Amino acid sequence: MANKNVSVWSSIPFWRRSAAWVTGFASILLVWLTFDSVGQITMGTDADIQKGVTKRVPAPTVINYKIGYKMSAKRGHEVPTIGEKELFFGKEWSPKEAAALLHLGKLTSQSKNCMDCHTLLGNGAYYAPDLTKAWIDPAWQNGGPLQGMTGKNTEEEAMAEFLQHPSQYSTHARMMPNLGITADEAKGLVAFLKHMSSIDTNGFPRNFSKTVETFKAGGSHAH
């Protein structure tokens, strides 16, 4: 390639330099976007929730509120809503308690390897239902078949009961195995699920609110 008359298109130094510049530019752009994204997905605070400031990932104290999933005409897809206060396992959780509970739940979700059967935010394995919006699944809410199956009166207690004794409640031939989840760990996991349902996932899973409407209209596929 020492010949100066050789076309630039067949010149190794040209392509090497171009590769370095393109890679460098793409990397810098990614790092810059990462600063912005990380800022936007950093957890909000309890004060944000109280003031009605919308955060993509709200504070752990979001477990003290009703969570909904409503179609936003402006954004063209469903977004999570934080409604009025509701008790969670019969109490209101202080910011410190809520953070500790979420911490326990997230640790448990990893140490029990939930992600190798379920998907979380759509990532994981495809053997069991996606858990992104499990908290707002009507099957678990008042009057829902899954809550009814456990004999509990609230959604959180029903979920916690199921998580501790999953193979006692066989809804389908494919069952969740008993993973030795304790009562405390189960509470943590439910807090983790409720918190996850409040994350703004740009409308994923689409039409999940349709599940709610179908259920309310009595047309659920639950048997």
Add this chain to the structure above:
Amino acid sequence: MLTSIKTNQFEGNKSKELAMMYFRVALILFGAQLLFGLIAAFQFIFPGFLFEVLDFSVARTVHINALVVWMLYAMIGSVYFLMPDETGVETVNIGLGKLAFWVLTAAVTVVVLVFLLIQVGSGTESSIWLINEGREYLEAPRWADIGIVVVVLIFYWNVFATFMKAKVKTGIMTVMVANLMALAGLYLAGMFFTDNISMDQYWWWWVIHLWVEATWEVFVGALAAYALIKLIGAKREIVEMWLWIEVLMLFGSGILGLGHHYFWIGTPEYWWEIGALFSALEPVPLVAMFVHVLYDWGKEQGAAHAKGEVGSVMKNGPAMAWIVLNAFGNFLGAGIWGFFHTLPQVNIYTHGTQFTAAHGHLAFFGAYATILVGMMYIGIQYAYGIKVMKATFKSKMGVFLIAFGVMGMTIALTIAGYEQVLIERAELGGGWNAFFTAQEMPWYIQAQLWRAIMGVVTFVGFIYLVWDMLTIGKAQASQLENAAVVA
């Protein structure tokens, strides 16, 4: 292959001997990957199979971790194999390289045993440190993460120091050294715990995506360049020019293509456009690589004929078969099957369904398994000092049954995914009942049955592959000796 290490037919090249050690473990782990994949596939059809003994989550953990680890072994082996050829000097510290090999192998054994026997821990930090980190592909507990980092540092130091000693810095080796640094460094992004699942997945993708859709692809580009020179005597100038173009296109599309994993995990909407644009470009270099391999092959063959030579320019039939399969499989599995569901308008329905599994199977196989198996064949050829290695019936059965089996699994999973997308997502809008309604559809069950059958086909192909690898070297080396005696 196993005996080749014992009989020490290495003409004194210790780096290549070390490479064969890595290849040997890679092959065993490849077998483990397939075996546990079969268990998981059967559990889709017979949910009671090994229930609460070896659950789906355990089988799948071993399935995907054996996959990643065998590929890393084969990648490290490939680098140790090509380094003496590319640098012209002996690898600087083989002893340390061997120590790292044994440390890694011991650690992998312990991790697999813990996955199988202990499976899960309590919700504490110590479970994540000792048992299971519970993050898909990165399930290895933290102690093992640190061990992997140490081993990789030793490996990288060996590569870097050898490269610095080389009088001529080839393009292949320059790309290798720069790319491996990025590949190793990215692993660190997956080594922390956070309560924020969005943040967790943001950095998790830095490891997973920037490995398999950027640095691993560039690694494959460098390997293919080396293999083409080795197998068909392609011109280094042409091959290395293509390599730089591939690096440009792979990193140019792959780095920001990361955005297609940031559509739905809590990250802002601007990733829709960025992810869609750059990930849609990701197939372009894969097409280029495919064209390049076939073009060079045809060109060298034509040049040989023009000189009046007869027969094929291929010096290693089975390796060439696997490398051509790589060029096509990479384009088909990573390129086409990836593009199918990379736009957010499609992905909002396909994300988290068997569609992803279909793409995952064909992409990992087409882009990585193929070329690494090809490198193993190059290793066997060298170990037995065979000038021209011809494909045997067993090599052909191996490559055919594995390719057919994986393609069959991919098609079956694509059909299952299609079913899931339309029924669970589009029609019913997700949720517990929507999920199970789709899973119990006859067409879905049928697709899962075909996946399991094709999994068995793949496994039979693997048996042929191993059988071939254990016998091809010895058989063809002795033929050579006989021919020499007759002459």
